[in-house]
Amino acid sequence: MEQAEIWMNQGIEFAVEYGPKILGAILIYIIGSWVIKNLLKGVRKMMAKGTYDLSLQRFLVNMLAWALKALLVIIVISTLGVNVTTFAAIIGAAGLAVGLALQGSLSNFAGGVLIMIFKPYRIGDLIEAQGVLGSVKEIEIFTTKLITPQNKLAIVPNGVLANGNIINYTTEGKMRVDTVVGVGYGEDIKQTKDVLLQVLTSNPKVLKEPAPSVNVSELADSSVNFAVRPFCKPEDYWSVYFSTVEGCKLALDQAGIEIPYPHQVEIQKKG
Template identity: 75%
Template sequence: MEKAEEWINYGLELAKEFGPKLLTAILIYIIGSWVIKRIISATRKVMSKSKYEESLQKFLLNLFSWTLKVFLIILVISRLGVDVTTFAAVIAAAGLAVGLALQGSLSNFAGGVLLMIFKPYRIGDLVEAQGVLGVVKEIEIFTTKLVSPENKLLIIPNGAMANGNITNYTAEGQIRVDTVIGVDYGEDIKKTKEVLLGVLTSNPLVLKDPAPSVNVLELADSSVNFAVRPFCKPEHYWDVYFATYENCKLALDEAGIEIPYPHQVNIRKPE
């Protein structure tokens, strides 16, 4: 019975000593979290009005948010009576150990910063990097997310993106569609070029400037190959690509121009 009373008294003393500090720390955390949300929301509105790029907005807001949260946690811990200087030393030592263990992640973080500064691509751009092709969906602190033509989500570390070759098909606002159409050697070259060029100029997705072109590409073994090259906006690339092949075939058939293909000849043995 006496031990129980001792424990109760000990608990009451602890509650009396640390209770106010704990309640204050909880209150500081709740209010601080609310204030941080307000600050981030206000900062987001300011960035939107200043027409910051969407990817840069997300990056800076995430960085700013985590910085404020770290300061809040330090403030809460100091209110509990923990020596902040000692805590900071422990954090620094732990940070060094974690930094050594997470060199790849730090490299990706640095790569993300470089991508934000130099902006080799933006959200919505069609890019080719690290052996994959896709539209940029999101640029995060550590990774870049692409959506492939097959609608697959591709997640690439920013360290690799910043240090590798990047082909941006959207940056110039237009892209050339390279297709090759072959016709029989007996067909008239000028007439063929007129038919193929007519296909390109009749497609509303093909740009007038730069103008589309049709030229003899090579004299192949069984066909005269034409380089059929329209320009279009990057988002219309596949529509123009497939339409060019289909409409060229239809137009050549209508004009009576033959596209060569293998023929099978049956040779009958003499009786």
């Protein structure tokens, strides 16, 4: 019975001493989170009205969010009575150890900063990097998110992006679509070029400048190959590619121009 009273008294003393601090810390955390949320919302609106690049907007907002949340945690901890100076020293020592263990993450952070400074790509650009082709959806502090042509989400670390090769298909505003069409050796080259060029010029998504081209590219074993090369906007690439392949086949058939293919000849033995 006496032990229970001791525990009860200790519980009351703890509640009296630390209860207000805990409640205060919880209240500060709730209010602080609300303030940070609305502050970030205001910053987004302010940047949207300005001339800030969309990629830079999101990157800076992410940075500000991390900084404000870290500050809120420090305030909450100090409210609980923890010595912030001692806590900062502990965090510094732990940060050094964690930093050594997470050198890759620091490299990705530095890569994100470099991407924001030099802008090799922006949100919405179609890029190819690290074996991934996709449109840039988001540039975050540590990673860049791409949407592939198969509508898959690819997350690539900023460190390797900043230090690797990047092909940006959007920067110049136009792309060349490369296809090869083969016809038989007995077909007229000039007629074939005219038929294939007509397919390109009649496609509304093919750009007039640079002009599309059709040229003999190879004298293969069983066909004369033509390099069919229209230009289009990056977002129209696959549409132009597929329509070009289909259109060339239909146009050649209509013109009576043969597309060579392997023939199987059956030999019947007479008994």
